[in-house]
Amino acid sequence: MSVVFKKPNAMSDVPMHYCPGCTHGIVHRLVAEVLDELGIEGQAVGVAPVGCAVFAYNYFECDMIEAAHGRAPAVATGVKRTHPDNVVFTYQGDGDLAAIGTAETVHVGARGENITIIFINNANYGMTGGQMAPTTMLGQVTTTSPYGRDKNIQGHPIHVCELMATLDGVAYAERVAVNDVKGVRATKKAIKKAFQAQIDKKGLSIVEILSTCPTNWGLSPVEALKFVEEKMKPVYPLGVYKDTTGY
Amino acid sequence: MAKVLMKGNEAIAEAAIKAGCLHYFGYPITPQTEIAEYMAKRMPKVGGLCLQAESEVSAINMIYGAAASGTRCMTSSSSPGISLKSEGISYIVGCDLPCVILNVQRGGPGLGGIQPSQADYYQATKALGHGDMHLFVLAPASVQEMAELTCEAFDIADMYRVPVLILADGALGQMMEPVDFDTIKKRDIPEKDWAACGHGGKRKKNILTSLFLNPEELENSVLARYEKYKKIDENEVRCEQFMTEDADIVVVAYGITSRICKSAVTAARAKGIKVGMLRPITLSPFPAKELKALSETASKFLTVELNMGQMITDVKLAIECSRPVEFLGRTGGSMMTVEDVLAKIEEMGGNK
Numbered sequence: 001m002s003v004v005f006k007k008p009n010a011m012s013d014v015p016m017h018y019c020p021g022c023t024h025g026i027v028h029r030l031v032a033e034v035l036d037e038l039g040i041e042g043q044a045v046g047v048a049p050v051g052c053a054v055f056a057y058n059y060f061e062c063d064m065i066e067a068a069h070g071r072a073p074a075v076a077t078g079v080k081r082t083h084p085d086n087v088v089f090t091y092q093g094d095g096d097l098a099a100i101g102t103a104e105t106v107h108v109g110a111r112g113e114n115i116t117i118i119f120i121n122n123a124n125y126g127m128t129g130g131q132m133a134p135t136t137m138l139g140q141v142t143t144t145s146p147y148g149r150d151k152n153i154q155g156h157p158i159h160v161c162e163l164m165a166t167l168d169g170v171a172y173a174e175r176v177a178v179n180d181v182k183g184v185r186a187t188k189k190a191i192k193k194a195f196q197a198q199i200d201k202k203g204l205s206i207v208e209i210l211s212t213c214p215t216n217w218g219l220s221p222v223e224a225l226k227f228v229e230e231k232m233k234p235v236y237p238l239g240v241y242k243d244t245t246g247y
Numbered sequence: 248m249a250k251v252l253m254k255g256n257e258a259i260a261e262a263a264i265k266a267g268c269l270h271y272f273g274y275p276i277t278p279q280t281e282i283a284e285y286m287a288k289r290m291p292k293v294g295g296l297c298l299q300a301e302s303e304v305s306a307i308n309m310i311y312g313a314a315a316s317g318t319r320c321m322t323s324s325s326s327p328g329i330s331l332k333s334e335g336i337s338y339i340v341g342c343d344l345p346c347v348i349l350n351v352q353r354g355g356p357g358l359g360g361i362q363p364s365q366a367d368y369y370q371a372t373k374a375l376g377h378g379d380m381h382l383f384v385l386a387p388a389s390v391q392e393m394a395e396l397t398c399e400a401f402d403i404a405d406m407y408r409v410p411v412l413i414l415a416d417g418a419l420g421q422m423m424e425p426v427d428f429d430t431i432k433k434r435d436i437p438e439k440d441w442a443a444c445g446h447g448g449k450r451k452k453n454i455l456t457s458l459f460l461n462p463e464e465l466e467n468s469v470l471a472r473y474e475k476y477k478k479i480d481e482n483e484v485r486c487e488q489f490m491t492e493d494a495d496i497v498v499v500a501y502g503i504t505s506r507i508c509k510s511a512v513t514a515a516r517a518k519g520i521k522v523g524m525l526r527p528i529t530l531s532p533f534p535a536k537e538l539k540a541l542s543e544t545a546s547k548f549l550t551v552e553l554n555m556g557q558m559i560t561d562v563k564l565a566i567e568c569s570r571p572v573e574f575l576g577r578t579g580g581s582m583m584t585v586e587d588v589l590a591k592i593e594e595m596g597g598n599k
């Protein structure tokens with residue numbers, strides 16, 4: 001019998017801890033498939049965040065480092081600058097990347113570090129139980145914006161791809177979503193392109209992925225997919241925000 | 248090579264390069280900015296890299312990444328910057344990563360001043376990061392020692408897989424003295440087979456993490472690290488003793504203040520006072536055994552520090568409070584004089 005669907009080699013054969021209906025797992029799989037297809041698992045060093053993906057180091061078969069909250073881009077810089085032939089990626093949530101780690105994120109962009117950032121935007125802090133994130137949308141209820149995010153109190157959400165696109169060292173910034181099959185395919189394409197850009201030393205590549213958090217959104221997995229479509233996409237339009245790769 | 252005249256800060260930078268540290272990450276802060284500037288000039292010429300980070304937080308996390316991938320690396324800063332690094336240092340400890348961190352101390356708290364200080368003693372030896380942990384802390388007292396201890400710091404870091412902190416101060420950093428780099432010894436270093444630098448399909452993946460949600464696992468990882476600390480305690484404690492054999496009063500001082508104390512001890516001896524000095528070279532682990540031994544014969548101790556009295560706690564603990572321990576200190580950037588120390592020694596009396 002021919003195998004039509006199997007676990008990517010770069011993915012570890014262990015159960016994941018993610019909640020049912022969470023799309024973190026889909027993105028993990030896509031990254032692993034890309035590591036396989038580009039044949040770079042052996043060169044790859046992944047940097048896990050603090051957030052729901054903290055255990056990403058258990059799920060990828062490449063060498064992994066667990067960074068402090070928000071510091072993954074700086075850790076990745078340390079690896080890449082001392083091992084330019086490694087393929088280095090970070091996997092970060094929105095609190096990690098756009099709140100506590102904003103400076104690190106902006107500066108790897110400005111320096112054009114040859115690393116790849118896989119950025120999960122789920123509009124809240126998943127791991128700590130659904131608090132407001134820098135990407136929480138106006139009006140969105142979280143445990144720390146219980147009356148809905150009010151621009152006069154909690155300020156406005158940050159649009160990461162738009163922000164990163166302003167930085168000269170960023171080679172590639174695209175926002176995708178994994179709430180349907182088409183989106184999953186587009187996400188894989190974007191992740192592959194991002195890694196290719198790194199291999200070709202083009203500069204920083206970042207893929208922002210609109211992702212679900214059914215647990216903290218208080219929605220069923222199916223409703224959560226719909227939330228991405230109806231609530232998140234209008235605020236965070238999909239698309240390529242920067243591309244100097246020439247591919 | 249003949250002796251060369253160098254500033255303390257430059258000697259540290261050059262010694263690091265000579266020790267094979269080709270990666271430096273830092274952020275400017277007085278009084279140690281010469282190190283970054285020296286590195287920025289020299290590194291490209293030796294095939295290395297000096298990268299100015301966006302903050303001390305980033306610099307220490309670049310060190311975390313570089314060290315995790317098996318590279319000899321170093322960062323330097325001064326007091327406020329070291330506070331910012333403390334989270335990263337704790338993660339580095341939690342992953343058992345070797346690296347060298349330099350604190351050229353200035354006065355505090357807060358923005359404090361930029362004059363010499365030893366006010367970060369507690370921070371360096373007790374709590375430079377959250378959690379059950381220690382750093383290995385070296386305290387040079389001359390430009391030559393700044394060079395030698397820097398080189399050794401890298402070897403010790405690699406041997407035991409620990410971060411090493413060099414605790415200096417603005418006076419040592421700015422002081423110019425002759426240095427001989429040829430005296431520096433090298434140790435045998437184990438292979439870094441734990442590093443995350445790509446498994447190349449040749450081994451299982453390496454994971455570097457300090458996260459252990461299972462209390463037993465976390466306890467075991469900390470216990471294993473404390474076993475290592477025990478070995479360091481047995482093998483690496485270092486101090487200099489000056490005229491202590493028959494000393495009735497023992498002055499304890501490290502770094503820049505030990506130089507003042509040495510002159511004061513010499514002057515007091517000329518007056519017939521039986522006084523000596525113990526200078527810790529390693530502050531953590533502390534030369535407790537050596538002090539305890541001195542407490543068998545000495546009747547009084549005096550610690551001299553550029554702070555409000557921090558190392559004095561370790562001296563009292565070392566001698567189990569079996570003798571009175573007095574204190575002489577200045578804080579905020581002013582320095583005590585040889586006369587100040589001599590007057591204190593005379594005031595304490597002591598058998599002639």
Ligand SMILES: Cc1ncc(C[n+]2csc(CCOP(=O)(O)OP(=O)(O)O)c2C)c(N)n1
Pocket residue numbers: 050051052053069092093094095096097120122124125126127128133
């Ligand atoms: C210095 C520090 N501050 C706060 C925390 C607590 N903390 C852990 S995860 C997290 C937020 C994670 O949210 P996000 O980055 O959006 O990732 P997600 O869990 O949603 O995937 C916070 C605040 C921490 N671990 N370290």
Ligand code: SF4
Pocket residue numbers: 017018019021022023024052122126127212213214215216
């Ligand atoms: S809390 Fe949210 S982001 Fe975290 S695993 Fe559960 S669903 Fe996913």
